[in-house]
Amino acid sequence: MIKTAIVGASGYAGAELAAMLARHPEFELSTLYVSAGSQDANKSLSELYGRYAGLLDYPLIPLDEQQLSELGHKFELVFLATPHEASHDWMPQLVGKQAVVMDLSGAFRIKDQAVFARYYGFEHHQPGLLKTAVYGLADWNMAQIREADLVAVPGCYPTASLTALKPLHEADLLDGAQWPVINAVSGVSGAGRKAALNSSFCEVSLQAYGVLGHRHQPEIASHLGREVIFTPHLGNFKRGILATITCKMKDGVRLQDVQAAYEQAYAHNPLIRLRKSWPKIDEVAGTNFVDLYWKLDETSGHLVVTSAIDNLLKGAAGQALQCANLRFGFSAALGLMEERQ
Ligand SMILES: NC(=O)C1=CN([C@@H]2O[C@H](COP(=O)(O)OP(=O)(O)OC[C@H]3O[C@@H](n4cnc5c(N)ncnc54)[C@H](OP(=O)(O)O)[C@@H]3O)[C@@H](O)[C@H]2O)C=CC1
Numbered sequence: 001m002i003k004t005a006i007v008g009a010s011g012y013a014g015a016e017l018a019a020m021l022a023r024h025p026e027f028e029l030s031t032l033y034v035s036a037g038s039q040d041a042n043k044s045l046s047e048l049y050g051r052y053a054g055l056l057d058y059p060l061i062p063l064d065e066q067q068l069s070e071l072g073h074k075f076e077l078v079f080l081a082t083p084h085e086a087s088h089d090w091m092p093q094l095v096g097k098q099a100v101v102m103d104l105s106g107a108f109r110i111k112d113q114a115v116f117a118r119y120y121g122f123e124h125h126q127p128g129l130l131k132t133a134v135y136g137l138a139d140w141n142m143a144q145i146r147e148a149d150l151v152a153v154p155g156c157y158p159t160a161s162l163t164a165l166k167p168l169h170e171a172d173l174l175d176g177a178q179w180p181v182i183n184a185v186s187g188v189s190g191a192g193r194k195a196a197l198n199s200s201f202c203e204v205s206l207q208a209y210g211v212l213g214h215r216h217q218p219e220i221a222s223h224l225g226r227e228v229i230f231t232p233h234l235g236n237f238k239r240g241i242l243a244t245i246t247c248k249m250k251d252g253v254r255l256q257d258v259q260a261a262y263e264q265a266y267a268h269n270p271l272i273r274l275r276k277s278w279p280k281i282d283e284v285a286g287t288n289f290v291d292l293y294w295k296l297d298e299t300s301g302h303l304v305v306t307s308a309i310d311n312l313l314k315g316a317a318g319q320a321l322q323c324a325n326l327r328f329g330f331s332a333a334l335g336l337m338e339e340r341q
């Protein structure tokens with residue numbers, strides 16, 4: 001069994017990871033950490049999440065400087081389900097030792113440091129690690145992930161968006177002039193567990209945010225290889241993302257070309273379902289699936305494709321585990337096909 005730790009285990013993504021790792025046949029969930037000053041230090045995970053009572057009674061250990069410097073030697077696999085700044089600051093102490101690191105934050109996803117600073121609001125001080133980090137889009141970057149010691153697990157919106165757009169881009173079906181337009185709605189768990197005014201119960205009502213300035217726009221564009229317009233919305237539900245994407249196909253592209261592109265990319269992938277009707281968020285919530293469905297107007301060349309995921313699973317913890325499966329030589333979907341308990 002591969003000795004594994006989670007840092008940031010009290011958060012929404014960290015807790016989902018703990019639940020999946022606890023029943024994974026190859027990874028041994030060894031230790032759960034929170035930050036040194038955490039108000040949840042030394043509580044058990046099941047005290048925070050009652051649904052895990054009797055199932056995940058692991059203590060949440062506060063991570064001090066001394067332990068941080070030892071993590072890379074003590075474990076073979078470390079998941080960071082921590083804020084971007086914490087992942088950024090801690091990474092030099094973690095990598096280059098025994099442990100493979102899966103970072104769920106955005107700290108190592110965007111290669112261009114100037115773009116990073118503009119969208120994240122702080123300067124990147126780890127250019128070497130930024131260069132070597134592999135983008136963990138697990139259904140596409142398998143070969144690189146298998147060799148990586150630091151994986152930057154994609155954001156939730158980029159996972160939904162790139163899964164829909166990459167087959168079209170790779171098959172060279174997209175018109176060069178018109179940018180794909182991504183409108184996506186996320187559940188409130190996308191904002192994490194910490195209380196904030198705009199994610200509080202009485203404030204949330206379907207609304208666009210981060211318009212023409214969300215950090216996932218450069219993440220999607222850089223890993224797709226073309227510009228996009230990305231508009232996220234916050235919805236009044238707990239979990240899931242529905243991304244509806246409108247794009248223009250090259251002249252002469254037919255429905256069968258689109259079908260062939262998606263089948264070529266995903267026909268043998270059990271985690272991606274090419275649907276025969278428009279997916280709903282409830283059909284993927286609590287699962288690691290990406291559900292895709294599309295319609296092409298052959299006369300105008302406009303394609304509308306919908307992509308649905310669970311933001312905490314396929315959009316965060318599940319994809320991180322998929323990357324770990326690949327990195328350690330297991331089947332990509334190992335431990336990912338069950339519904340969340
Ligand atoms: N929620 C989502 O849908 C997605 C989230 N992500 C990314 O995954 C990461 C975790 O997200 P999520 O679970 O939603 O976040 P939460 O806010 O729910 O959890 C964050 C975790 O990190 C710990 N933490 C907070 N501040 C610090 C700090 N300064 N140093 C160390 N640990 C800290 C928290 O515990 P404590 O403060 O008690 O120590 C908690 O365990 C983030 O980087 C997020 O951007 C990625 C994709 C989707």
Ligand SMILES: CC(=O)N[C@@H](CCC(=O)OP(=O)(O)O)C(=O)O
Nearest residue numbers: 104105106155156157186190191
């Ligand atoms: C609803 C909501 O607030 N969602 C988050 C995205 C969550 C995610 O994917 O996160 P990271 O890139 O931070 O890892 C947001 O828009 O900031």
